[in-house]
Amino acid sequence: MIRARVAAARGAALRLARAAQQGKTGPVVVAGTVVGVATFSSVYASDNVLAPPKQPWDHTGYTQAYDAASVRRGHMVYAQVCASCHGLARIAYRNMIGVCYTEEEVKAMAEDTDVIDGPNDEGEMFERPGKLSDYLPSPYPNEEAARFANNGAYPPDLSLIVKARPHGVDYIFALLTGYKDVPAGIAPRDTQYYNPYFPGGWIGMPPPLADGGVDYDDGTEATASQMAKDVCTFLAWTSEPEADERKLMGIKWMTLLTVMFGFTWYYKRVKWSVIKNRRLELY
């Protein structure tokens, strides 16, 4: 019995070793994939939250850039809807130039805001119109003010929200479009809204998007799901403004490294041919 098991184990080990010798990586790849999938796509029953469905974003994919028109519309949604409660403190006006607006448009936008600057020569703070290097203004001076205005819930800064939540844009999209009637048997609440995609199911944010809530300047019809899609694309950009450049770099480097690998492989074969063709005679 024990002998048989030892033999079987030895057989398996030998087969693996032989497979490795022959350059067969199949088993290793399969095992790696299983472990990887199990690790990164776990759903826990204790989450008490609905897993957001995957959406076909046109900016995900190794060669896919952000859709600039959608980013632009998304900024309009942010500016006209979300900005009254959420800050976007890590984005400066200048960051949007050449991404979704022209320099003139952004300048005009910045000049519409009042920024507190200073102190001046007399030590006084003063107000001035915004300029390109200013960061987007936050709606509340501090967290306490934000909580006070929102029944104790804190509307987080949205600059990095896509990176800061599991499932990223898919989650934000599901959250924005996922408000539901309170299910039968559950008592409605005064200051919270039922949304199965938010952990726990009750969120302090009133449903922000309604059909026609935003004026788009490119004639796109502003349905709630269109606005949600656009604002998600915009927030994906604010979270990773460097993604386009990074993907282009990735294409360049991976292609080049693949070619270089070919050369290296060939070089190795050439250099080793002498060694591999040697006959060892042992007496």
Next chain:
Amino acid sequence: MVQPAWVQGRLKPEPPFSRFIYNTFFKHASTYMATVISVAFVAGVTYDYAMTAFWESCNRGKLWKHIKDKYKAEEE
């Protein structure tokens, strides 16, 4: 005398093209370095250009440079 096969291989006359390449680019350290540097420069620029063209063809109509004129036209 019969030469071993690998010596016979060596004794074949060198093809004129590779002789030309060798004499022009590889023979002297000066031309060799000049070749390396200029090929690196030209290949780098070409590669960059080709890859950027590929990127833009993957994303036709999505990049800001493709659509910015649309908004300018609307403003006027």
